[in-house]
Amino acid sequence: MIERHRELTVRAVLLGGVITLLFTAANVYLGLRVGLTFATSIPAAVISMALLRAFANGTILENNIVQTVASAAGTLAAICFVLPGLVMIGAWHDFPFWTTALITFLGGFLGVMFSIPLRRALVVDTPLPYPEGVAAAEVLKVGESDNKAGLAIITTGAIASAGYALLAAMKVAVAEATTFFRVGAGATGISAGLSFALMGAGHLVGISVGVAIGIGILIGWAGAVPILTAGIPGAAEAVALKVWGDQVRFFGAGVIGVASIWTLLSILSPILRGVRSALAASAHRKGSGGELPLHERDLPIGLVAIGSLAALALIGVLLATQVGSIGNEVLVIGGSLVFVVLAGAFIAAVCGYMAGLIGASNSPISGVGILSIIAASLLIGVVAGGTGPSGPLVVYALTVTAVVFGVATISNDNLQDLKTGQLVGATPWKQQVALIFGVFFGSLVIPPVLSLLNQAYGFAGAPGVGPNALPAPQAALISALAKGVLGGTLDWRMIGYGAIAGVVIVVIDFALAGMKRWRLPPLAVGLGIYLPMQTSLLVVVGAIGGWFYDRWAQRQRDPEGSERMGVLLATGLIVGESLFGVAVAGLVVATGKDAPLAIMSEGFAPTALILSPILFAVLTAWLYRRTASAAAAVAGDGLVREP
Numbered sequence: 001m002i003e004r005h006r007e008l009t010v011r012a013v014l015l016g017g018v019i020t021l022l023f024t025a026a027n028v029y030l031g032l033r034v035g036l037t038f039a040t041s042i043p044a045a046v047i048s049m050a051l052l053r054a055f056a057n058g059t060i061l062e063n064n065i066v067q068t069v070a071s072a073a074g075t076l077a078a079i080c081f082v083l084p085g086l087v088m089i090g091a092w093h094d095f096p097f098w099t100t101a102l103i104t105f106l107g108g109f110l111g112v113m114f115s116i117p118l119r120r121a122l123v124v125d126t127p128l129p130y131p132e133g134v135a136a137a138e139v140l141k142v143g144e145s146d147n148k149a150g151l152a153i154i155t156t157g158a159i160a161s162a163g164y165a166l167l168a169a170m171k172v173a174v175a176e177a178t179t180f181f182r183v184g185a186g187a188t189g190i191s192a193g194l195s196f197a198l199m200g201a202g203h204l205v206g207i208s209v210g211v212a213i214g215i216g217i218l219i220g221w222a223g224a225v226p227i228l229t230a231g232i233p234g235a236a237e238a239v240a241l242k243v244w245g246d247q248v249r250f251f252g253a254g255v256i257g258v259a260s261i262w263t264l265l266s267i268l269s270p271i272l273r274g275v276r277s278a279l280a281a282s283a284h285r286k287g288s289g290g291e292l293p294l295h296e297r298d299l300p301i302g303l304v305a306i307g308s309l310a311a312l313a314l315i316g317v318l319l320a321t322q323v324g325s326i327g328n329e330v331l332v333i334g335g336s337l338v339f340v341v342l343a344g345a346f347i348a349a350v351c352g353y354m355a356g357l358i359g360a361s362n363s364p365i366s367g368v369g370i371l372s373i374i375a376a377s378l379l380i381g382v383v384a385g386g387t388g389p390s391g392p393l394v395v396y397a398l399t400v401t402a403v404v405f406g407v408a409t410i411s412n413d414n415l416q417d418l419k420t421g422q423l424v425g426a427t428p429w430k431q432q433v434a435l436i437f438g439v440f441f442g443s444l445v446i447p448p449v450l451s452l453l454n455q456a457y458g459f460a461g462a463p464g465v466g467p468n469a470l471p472a473p474q475a476a477l478i479s480a481l482a483k484g485v486l487g488g489t490l491d492w493r494m495i496g497y498g499a500i501a502g503v504v505i506v507v508i509d510f511a512l513a514g515m516k517r518w519r520l521p522p523l524a525v526g527l528g529i530y531l532p533m534q535t536s537l538l539v540v541v542g543a544i545g546g547w548f549y550d551r552w553a554q555r556q557r558d559p560e561g562s563e564r565m566g567v568l569l570a571t572g573l574i575v576g577e578s579l580f581g582v583a584v585a586g587l588v589v590a591t592g593k594d595a596p597l598a599i600m601s602e603g604f605a606p607t608a609l610i611l612s613p614i615l616f617a618v619l620t621a622w623l624y625r626r627t628a629s630a631a632a633a634v635a636g637d638g639l640v641r642e643p
Helices: 010-034 041-052 060-081 084-088 097-124 131-141 144-169 196-205 207-229 236-288 301-322 329-358 365-384 392-424 428-456 473-487 492-514 522-530 533-553 559-591 602-635
Strands: 176-183 186-193
Touching (some): 010 196, 041 144, 041 392, 041 559, 060 131, 084 392, 084 473, 097 329, 131 392, 176 236, 196 559, 207 522, 236 522, 329 365, 365 392, 365 473, 492 522
């Protein structure tokens, strides 16, 4: 019987807040660089267990609260997929703290409120597997030895990752290897970022997503770019990059749009069935009388309603400050609030179901943001009468989308955390309070991190940025869609071609599913086309490396524990480099230099280009070998069974 007298404690909330600083900053950096974020539940649980071991009265339920707070805050970092768009279009020059924090908090808070009524339907009375929620619960149950080894693996990965990033910042190693060349009459190129964070992200997304991203890269750079550059004069690099940026990315956007719609449509029926069965079960319980046991009690629905209404009122005030002179202001704000309620409730159910089905890390949140910006832009444009591409309506549409996106990101994570809580016997309402704390902490951390990265690097496409600008791929696409829809400048031709390709990919994925073969996630293919190759190629490599490691893990005495060690290594790789990137951003801002740590001249670059891939490969092999040894030792025999 689980001792439950220590659960929602002050130290658990504060410890979750401290871990939030690390994982939220890392997720913001990773999201802006590669367009992906990672689930923080498992590493947060491992760190929490290691720290709470110092207290004799720490409990599994207290550890669960820590991971819940840290997980919610880390997930909220995905707001970086939207808000940088306001800087890219020149509406914001930086991220005003209170406005950014309020947008982030209100969206996340509504995500918590909207997901509470779904707990029974999508967590309790459901066969959904919740892979990350179950894994986090298992981590909370593991022995102390596994915990020590897991923390050591995270630390080792983080040090190695940050160490290589330090060498790159010193210009001793290279961070990217790129070459462009002619292919017949056309042009193309190959570009790879030597980044352990990207390797870790690839390990976490898995082989199906990794292969799909690789296919997207081939479609974009081996197919579309050479065809569209045929006959265009000029240097191969300039020609290839211009065609990719002006045309091929919108082709990828079309694939992403179709994939997003298909994903949403394919899960509507299971969601409705689950909600109906949950309502019937709830009515049966009420009819039979009796009080709900402690581990079945949610926050009272009256408090949920009051909290939601209060948040909507504040959102209305926030939108009023962003409205400007767009015409029909009252109608626009009123319509936007209705949109937030309807779209938010729908998205909470959809994202919660997707997280339960395929995991929060694999859930196509960016696709939800793309569909949301198109819907919001069309709605606002119709009500307000339309405006130019740089007008205030674009700012307003991005603000509304940011709030809805906050609902999506948090509901995508909340039900995963509540599943973990169910498996360890947690009290739902206490965990839901912890989720609100996580949203609060995340909304305080995200604005200064965004501001720091903007000042140090800037975002690609923003006015006056330098060569080191972060790609921020989702924000670039979402802001471009808002400008294109409201300004009538969207390249619908390439988006249409992409949509046709998306339909073909969906059909192929559907056929593979029927044959029980490997899947071809259409959204991942679209991301492979849309993302810069230097930020996606190593994700593919990491996915392949993770697949080989997982095949080895399946032959060990403790397959799940061995796989979990790989997840912890990947997490460490992401956290180490990402936190180093945030630290270097601080140095860039403080010194005013683009490369404040550089000690080698440009003349060393050719030598570094030769040595860096060798060093990177050796480090990668050593890290996986060390992780395998640790996993075998935890399993109890200390032997590493070779593949």
